[in-house]
Amino acid sequence: MAAQAQQETALDPARDSVRDREIGVEQEHLDRVYRRLEEKIHEAEFLMHDAAQRGHVGTPGALAERDAQVFRAGVHLNRLNNEFEDFLFGRIDLLPGKDGKKGPDGAYTAVEPAEGAVRPDNTADIAETLHIGRIGVLDEEYAPLVIDWRAPAAAPFYRSTPVDPGRVVRRRVIRSKGRRVLGVEDDLMRPELTAFLDGHALPVIGDGALMAALGQARSHTMRDIVASIQAEQDLVIRAPAASVTYVEGGPGTGKTAVALHRAAYLLYQDRRRYAGGILIVSPTPLLVAYTEGVLPSLGEEGQVAIRAIGSLVDGAEATLYDSPSVARAKGSYRMLKVLRKAARGALEPNDSPQRLRVVTFGRRLELQAEELGHIRRTALGGTAPVNLLRPRARKLLLDALWERSGAAGRHADPELAAELRSSFDEDVTSEDDFIAFLDAWWPELTPRTVLAAMADERRLGRWARRILNPGEVRKVARSLRRDGHSVHDIALLDELQAILGVPARPRKKRELDPLDQLTGLEELMPVREETQRERAERLAQERVEYAHVIVDEAQDLTPMQWRMVGRRGRHATWTVVGDPAQSSWSDPDEAAEARDEALGTRPRRRFRLTVNYRNPAEIAELASKVLALAMPGSASPTAVRSTGVEPRFVTTHKEHVVTADAEHGPEVREDLGRTVREEAARLLERVDGTVGVVVAMNRREEARRWLAGLGDRVVALGSLEAKGLEYDATVVVSPAEIADESPAGLRVLYVALTRATQQLTIVSGARDEPDAAGVPDLLRD
Numbered sequence: 111m112a113a114q115a116q117q118e119t120a121l122d123p124a125r126d127s128v129r130d131r132e133i134g135v136e137q138e139h140l141d142r143v144y145r146r147l148e149e150k151i152h153e154a155e156f157l158m159h160d161a162a163q164r165g166h167v168g169t170p171g172a173l174a175e176r177d178a179q180v181f182r183a184g185v186h187l188n189r190l191n192n193e194f195e196d197f198l199f200g201r202i203d204l205l206p207g208k209d210g211k212k213g214p215d216g217a218y219t220a221v222e223p224a225e226g227a228v229r230p231d232n233t234a235d236i237a238e239t240l241h242i243g244r245i246g247v248l249d250e251e252y253a254p255l256v257i258d259w260r261a262p263a264a265a266p267f268y269r270s271t272p273v274d275p276g277r278v279v280r281r282r283v284i285r286s287k288g289r290r291v292l293g294v295e296d297d298l299m300r301p302e303l304t305a306f307l308d309g310h311a312l313p314v315i316g317d318g319a320l321m322a323a324l325g326q327a328r329s330h331t332m333r334d335i336v337a338s339i340q341a342e343q344d345l346v347i348r349a350p351a352a353s354v355t356y357v358e359g360g361p362g363t364g365k366t367a368v369a370l371h372r373a374a375y376l377l378y379q380d381r382r383r384y385a386g387g388i389l390i391v392s393p394t395p396l397l398v399a400y401t402e403g404v405l406p407s408l409g410e411e412g413q414v415a416i417r418a419i420g421s422l423v424d425g426a427e428a429t430l431y432d433s434p435s436v437a438r439a440k441g442s443y444r445m446l447k448v449l450r451k452a453a454r455g456a457l458e459p460n461d462s463p464q465r466l467r468v469v470t471f472g473r474r475l476e477l478q479a480e481e482l483g484h485i486r487r488t489a490l491g492g493t494a495p496v497n498l499l500r501p502r503a504r505k506l507l508l509d510a511l512w513e514r515s516g517a518a519g520r521h522a523d524p525e526l527a528a529e530l531r532s533s534f535d536e537d538v539t540s541e542d543d544f545i546a547f548l549d550a551w552w553p554e555l556t557p558r559t560v561l562a563a564m565a566d567e568r569r570l571g572r573w574a575r576r577i578l579n580p581g582e583v584r585k586v587a588r589s590l591r592r593d594g595h596s597v598h599d600i601a602l603l604d605e606l607q608a609i610l611g612v613p614a615r616p617r618k619k620r621e622l623d624p625l626d627q628l629t630g631l632e633e634l635m636p637v638r639e640e641t642q643r644e645r646a647e648r649l650a651q652e653r654v655e656y657a658h659v660i661v662d663e664a665q666d667l668t669p670m671q672w673r674m675v676g677r678r679g680r681h682a683t684w685t686v687v688g689d690p691a692q693s694s695w696s697d698p699d700e701a702a703e704a705r706d707e708a709l710g711t712r713p714r715r716r717f718r719l720t721v722n723y724r725n726p727a728e729i730a731e732l733a734s735k736v737l738a739l740a741m742p743g744s745a746s747p748t749a750v751r752s753t754g755v756e757p758r759f760v761t762t763h764k765e766h767v768v769t770a771d772a773e774h775g776p777e778v779r780e781d782l783g784r785t786v787r788e789e790a791a792r793l794l795e796r797v798d799g800t801v802g803v804v805v806a807m808n809r810r811e812e813a814r815r816w817l818a819g820l821g822d823r824v825v826a827l828g829s830l831e832a833k834g835l836e837y838d839a840t841v842v843v844s845p846a847e848i849a850d851e852s853p854a855g856l857r858v859l860y861v862a863l864t865r866a867t868q869q870l871t872i873v874s875g876a877r878d879e880p881d882a883a884g885v886p887d888l889l890r891d
């Protein structure tokens with residue numbers, strides 16, 4: 111903000127008057143748009159009123175029509191009211207096009223200029239001016255007053271560059287608040303040209319919108335970038351939705367922003383197709399909270415679900431973190447085998463009954479442990495979901511009891527024999543003893559009960575034999591004994607749901623029509639067992655699937671998480687964005703295999719984003735040193751701006767504490783907390799927006815205490831929580847601690863170092879071995 115104000119006061123008066131005039135021109139246009147919007151709002155209100163009137167007519171047709179109208183008018187009204195803030199943001203002035211044809215939005219369709227559009231003396235006339243906004247508005251004659259940013263006619267606003275300008279001569283970003291235009295920023299796409307609009311040369315104002323946007327202070331929520339999307343980003347946002355759109359790019363290249371704008375674009379393009387919903391999978395709840403406001407600001411909400419990877423299973427919410435070794439075991443493909451065994455093993459709890467005893471037809475019948483074991487093994491043969499095998503086990507038990515009763519050969523007549531058998535079954539299954547036995551011997555399992563059973567180290571050891579090593583078994587079992595779930599447990603719960611299956615519920619008794627009862631029709635309509643097809647349909651309904659799945663920070667998904675996400679998009683198209691250099695998962699090859707399995711054989715369309723819009727060059731350069739260690743040979747994205755402020759290196763205060771132990775001399779205690787607090791306070795004075803303090807995961811609580819009382823502009827974060835977020839300034843505490851945390855520690859450190867938009871301070875801890883200038887060994891050349 112401060113930089114911008116300075117820039118404006120530094121302008122000379124002559125330029126100021128041109129600027130004022132241009133602001134006036136845009137104000138006039140905005141006023142016109144508002145008048146038109148008000149008319150539209152009245153129209154929508156009239157429609158609502160009219161539709162309500164129709165409701166009084168009361169015929170079913172009129173009611174359905176009324177509902178549809180109220181719905182449409184309501185949506186329209188809601189959008190208009192929502193978009194009233196800052197919805198007109200861009201303008202392009204275009205040369206005449208090649209074909210002279212108009213598209214559905216009233217704008218000319220040609221992308222390239224007509225021959226002769228530029229005269230030999232490098233002058234040209236502007237043939238068309240388009241204003242771009244968050245929604246499209248047509249005037250009374252259906253000419254475009256504002257083009258929706260997602261419409262094809264708006265694409266040149268984003269795509270045009272000085273290298274490949276197309277028809278665009280000048281691109282203007284308009285800053286407005288409510289009904290007032292505050293400023294304009296122009297970029298000239300054809301600087302060599304003198305272009306005339308209505309006989310006057312086109313003026314150019316400001317230094318471009320991108321720099322203005324990037325210099326602004328950050329808050330705790332992300333802003334949309336609709337006014338300054340860059341050409342390489344626009345290609346991704348508007349990529350056709352077929353198959354898989356795969357986007358890689360370094361930190362700050364706009365992957366998250368692009369993914370969110372793409373969701374809005376897809377809904378605009380084909381609302382009907384995406385009525386099935388768009389799922390955006392985000393790595394942490396913090397990133398969900400940070401990005402949640404972007405889609406509503408673009409006018410899209412309802413059909414897009416942004417969920418953290420730990421919140422994908424309804425009714426379960428990840429609240430815990432696992433240590434790196436536990437996370438590694440739980441996330442890996444190996445766990446799949448363990449879960450399959452556990453799901454079957456958990457059927458037999460430690461206190462499973464060893465004997466079945468029933469009295470039927472006046473006789474006492476018993477099955478002993480060995481026979482029961484045999485029946486269980488037979489029932490479990492094959493790979494069908496465990497919960498769906500209960501009816502089979504029940505049938506096998508009845509067969510064995512029937513056999514034991516000796517009644518099997520009593521009737522030669524098959525009809526009589528069948529009748530006897532069916533009354534036998536009825537008798538046994540209505541016995542309380544049998545019901546209680548079945549519930550205890552073949553309990554209906556839920557994913558949670560299986561996971562809870564895995565907390566028993568002895569049992570887990572049995573199910574994980576030769577899959578996990580004893581150390582892993584011990585740690586995984588211990589982690590499952592805590593209250594609550596970790597983010598990795600959620601994928602296990604989801605996998606278990608698939609392994610266990612959803613048992614068929616007894617069908618609701620059909621509501622009988624009184625007429626049926628009079629005719630005795632109900633006798634002819636017994637309650638049927640659920641058919642195969644009905645079950646398939648029911649399962650299809652219960653499955654939570656989406657029409658498009660967007661995976662943000664895709665490099666972090668573990669194989670088990672890919673399986674969970676894959677189940678939500680089996681018939682979907684996909685957008686996958688990520689950066690391998692920021693992966694906190696230790697085995698990228700295994701994750702890539704799982705990703706390929708989730709995405710299937712769908713063709714991939716690949717994109718690469720190359721420009722870092724977040725970090726100034728000074729910070730990006732420092733981060734690239736860690737990148738060279740974490741992923742030798744990979745290229746850093748190019749930072750788009752520089753601030754002249756170098757990262758600051760600080761070593762901790764050393765306190766000499768005299769202890770009673772005279773033999774070892776005074777103890778030296780490093781006061782890390784005090785140093786970090788001082789540095790955070792220093793940065794709070796230097797930036798207008800937020801400050802993030804990134805520490806190793808096991809220091810999170812401590813770090814919150816260090817910062818207590820400094821206000822809500824500063825937050826403490828564990829290294830894994832910093833993913834995807836950004837702050838005006840950051841303090842990275844002890845790079846060595848972060849790097850040593852896990853096998854992927856260097857990549858996690860790279861993430862931590864690339865969060866700041868303006869200033870970065872590194873505080874060395876005991877392990878960092880700083881040089882005389884305070885630069886820790888990991889960050890030296």
Ligand SMILES: Nc1ncnc2c1ncn2[C@@H]1O[C@H](COP(=O)(O)OP(=O)(O)OP(=O)(O)O)[C@@H](O)[C@H]1O
Nearest residue numbers: 335338339340361362363364365366367723724834
């Ligand atoms: N075209 C743009 N105009 C203005 N700001 C932009 C543009 N592109 C990106 N930004 C800004 O740059 C910052 C980084 O964007 P984003 O968080 O989407 O990057 P990312 O690639 O997801 O980063 P990371 O991999 O580190 O999570 C955000 O503040 C975003 O608003």
